[in-house]
Amino acid sequence: MQDKVLELSNVNAYYKDGKVRKQILNDISFTLYEGEIVGLVGESGSGKTTLCKCILGLLKDYEGNIMHYTNRPQMVFQDPFSSLNPRKTIGWILEEPLKIQGKRSKEERRKKAEEMLELVHLPKEFYSRYPRELSGGQRQRVSIALALITGTKFVLADEPLSALDVTVQAQIIQLLKELQEKERISYLFVSHDLDVVDMICDRVLYLKDGVVREIC
Numbered sequence: 364m365q366d367k368v369l370e371l372s373n374v375n376a377y378y379k380d381g382k383v384r385k386q387i388l389n390d391i392s393f394t395l396y397e398g399e400i401v402g403l404v405g406e407s408g409s410g411k412t413t414l415c416k417c418i419l420g421l422l423k424d425y426e427g428n429i430m431h432y433t434n435r436p437q438m439v440f441q442d443p444f445s446s447l448n449p450r451k452t453i454g455w456i457l458e459e460p461l462k463i464q465g466k467r468s469k470e471e472r473r474k475k476a477e478e479m480l481e482l483v484h485l486p487k488e489f490y491s492r493y494p495r496e497l498s499g500g501q502r503q504r505v506s507i508a509l510a511l512i513t514g515t516k517f518v519l520a521d522e523p524l525s526a527l528d529v530t531v532q533a534q535i536i537q538l539l540k541e542l543q544e545k546e547r548i549s550y551l552f553v554s555h556d557l558d559v560v561d562m563i564c565d566r567v568l569y570l571k572d573g574v575v576r577e578i579c
């Protein structure tokens with residue numbers, strides 16, 4: 364039996380719309396296991412972001428139970444052009460979460476950042492480069508390295524391929540799958556694109572009008 368990473372039980376979530384408390388998610392239950400890629404699809408407005416906010420602890424108005432069995436998830440965002448600080452080098456960006464943790468020396472942080480570059484198949488020399496000097500696919504590799512650098516095993520990926528062209532998408536899919544296998548990373552993979560989800564996900568959750576059902 365695989366280890367659980369995340370378990371949602373009977374989650375209802377709400378937003379305030381003026382004075383009215385509007386229900387957005389309705390009785391959502393599912394489990395994500397270690398080393399598994401679960402797709403979350405649904406039309407615009409179906410509640411995907413709301414569900415992610417609940418999982419990340421950003422939306423407090425919910426009922427039900429959300430259990431994390433590992434560290435909190437790290438996000439990989441849609442747009443690698445705006446998610447990395449343009450004024451800082453890749454090395455600085457990668458080391459920032461380690462600085463916040465405060466556990467490693469300067470040399471150890473650099474070594475870890477270079478290891479992470481290697482893990483996502485970027486040259487060590489990228490340590491001194493700025494995001495503007497990288498392609499979209501390379502930046503998305505940095506975003507993935509950044510999500511994983513503190514040792515998290517659960518990534519919440521919000522449309523991580525939609526800003527990339529098809530060839531680069533295929534390369535990033537290959538990387539995500541490689542990390543799934545090698546590092547036992549679990550992903551909740553939010554997407555509009557059923558073809559992409561079909562290619563990468565072990566299971567797919569379909570969200571419609573705040574209700575989730577598994578479609579394969």
Ligand SMILES: Nc1ncnc2c1ncn2[C@@H]1O[C@H](COP(=O)(O)OP(=O)(O)OP(=O)(O)O)[C@@H](O)[C@H]1O
Nearest residue numbers: 378379380387405406407408409410411412413414
């Ligand atoms: N802050 C908010 N206050 C009130 N209602 C909200 C708020 N954010 C989202 N909603 C409503 O909640 C519903 C679900 O929105 P959500 O952003 O979760 O959908 P989504 O599936 O992520 O859409 P998209 O694919 O377009 O990002 C929508 O009807 C939206 O209008």
